[in-house]
Amino acid sequence: KTAALRDQLGKIGITHALFIAGAEVDKNFGLAARNIPNVDVLPNAGLNVYDVLRRKTLVLTKDAVAAINARFQPEEAA
Numbered sequence: 599k600t601a602a603l604r605d606q607l608g609k610i611g612i613t614h615a616l617f618i619a620g621a622e623v624d625k626n627f628g629l630a631a632r633n634i635p636n637v638d639v640l641p642n643a644g645l646n647v648y649d650v651l652r653r654k655t656l657v658l659t660k661d662a663v664a665a666i667n668a669r670f671q672p673e674e675a676a
Contacts (some may be wrong), residue, residue, distance in 0.1 A: 603630040616653040618642055620661030640668060
């Protein structure tokens with residue numbers, strides 16, 4: 599629920615954030631977060647500079663960090 603998520607985020611001081619949720623966004627989390635002003639949720643494929651810069655806090659899941667590292671890690675020479 600949106601109210602419960604808003605309360606949880608408020609307790610840890612997150613009011614203006616971008617969540618990168620890994621390969622897919624959890625359906626219930628995405629539905630609850632979309633109604634909270636200044637909170638965005640994207641899959642790691644949607645990661646972009648514009649959305650990162652317009653929010654004060656960036657929250658990454660472990661899956662998102664692993665996917666971002668794999669995406670931007672230079673390929674080894676064969």
